[in-house]
Amino acid sequence: GCDSGSSKTAAPVVAKVPFYGAHQAGIATPAPARLAFATYDLTVDGSPQENLAALRQLLQTWTAAAAAMADGKPVPGDSNTLVAPPADTGEAYGSSPANLTITFGVGPSLFDGRFGLASRRPAALADLPMLPPENLDPARSGGDLVVQACSDDPVVAFHVIRNLARLGRGTVVMRWSQLGFGNATSNGASQETPRNLLGFKDGTRNIDGSDAQLMNQHVWVGDETDQQWMRGGSYLVARRIAMHIEAWDRDYLADQQHVFGRFKYTGAPLTGSNERDTPNFAAKDASGQPVIPVNAHIRLAAHENNGGIRILRRGYSYTDGIISASGELDAGLFFIAFQKDPRKQFVTLQRGLGAHDALNEYIQHVGSGLFACPPAPSGQGRYWAQDLVG
C-alpha cells in the first residue's frame, strides 16, 4: 500500500498495490477493509487439449484485465462503439483502486481428467479431509478456480469478481461467492488490530506479512515442492464459519474471555496486561487451575503448543441477513489462511480445534475451499499459472 506521508503535501493518494512481481499481492500485503471472493467452475466439454487451450486463453484474458484493474484502469479492449456493450461494466470508473489486490488460485478439481493436468497436481493440493464438527454446504464449497479481491472500496472489490465472470462467459460459471468486511482502521496509519463479530481483537499473534523470514518459513512455497510451478506461491484455505451470535451475546464476559484466553477490551492474554504480551500457558491461579483454560482458543492454536506450526490468517467478517428457520443473524467469520502446506498446517490446527476448542459451542464451519495460488506473473505479457498451463 501507499501512505499519505507528510500531511503538508497535498498530492492525491493513489493507493495502488503492484500486481506483477515475485509473489501475488493479497497474501503478504496489508488487508484492505473489504473482500469480494468468488470461486468458478470451468464448463468446457471438449478434449483435454481443447479444454486446456480454453483455460490458457481464459487466464491470459483474466490476467490482462486484473492487471489493468489493479492499476485503476477499466477492463481493456473496449471497441468504443455505441452498438456493443462496453468492455468494462463501469461501476468503478473514476474510483481509486483503494489498495486493490487480486489473488488467483486453482482448486484440486482442476487436476481431474478434463485438462490433462493430473500429473501436475501438487501433493499439498489434496482435498481437505473431513474435519468434524464441520457441516459443509456443497453450494459454498470447492471450485476449479478462485479469485480473492480486496480493496478499501467495496464497489472496486465487487467489480473485479463480476467482470472476471463476464469475461469468462462460455468458459466458466461462478460457483459461489462471499463478500466480507473488516475495520476501516486496521490498514491505515493507526494499524489497530481488527475485531471479529464476537467483539475480540483478531490478528494479534498473526504472521506479519512484512517479515520475510517468517513468510519464507511458513507461507511461501519453496524448493521442497514436488511441482515447480508452485515455487513462490502459497496455499489458500477458506472456511465460512457461522457464529451463533445470539447465544454468544448472552454469555457472561468472564466466560467469553475464557473461551479465547484473552481479555475482551484490551486483547491482552489472561496472563498479561497488554495486547502484545506473550501468553503464559503454564501460569496457574490461586486454586491451581490454568489461567488460560485448557480448552481456550489461543492455547489450542498457539505455535508453542503445535510444534511451531503457524499460518497467515487474512479473514473477514460477513453477514447475509437472517436464517429464516431460526430468525437468528446469519453472520460469522470468512476465515482465509495462507500457508506452505495445508496438510501440515491448517489441517493439523483444525483437528485440534475441532476436538477441543471452547469456541465450538458458538461456531460452525459451513463452507470450505482449498486452492493453490501460484507466484505472480513476473511482468506484462505473462499470465496467471503460465508455468502450469503454458
Ligand SMILES: C=CC1=C(C)c2cc3[nH]c(cc4nc(cc5[nH]c(cc1n2)c(C)c5CCC(=O)O)C(CCC(=O)O)=C4C)c(C)c3C=C
Ligand atoms: C485452523 C485455524 C483457525 C481457525 C479455524 C480459527 C477460527 C477462529 N478464530 C477466531 C478468533 C481468534 N483467533 C485467535 C488466534 C488464533 N487463531 C488461530 C487459528 C484459527 N482460528 C491461530 C493460529 C491463532 C493464533 C494463536 C496464537 O499464536 O496465540 C484470536 C486471538 C488473537 C490473535 O492472535 O489473533 C482470536 C480472537 C474466531 C472467532 C474463529 C472462528 C469463527
Ligand SMILES: [Fe+2]
Ligand atoms: Fe482463531
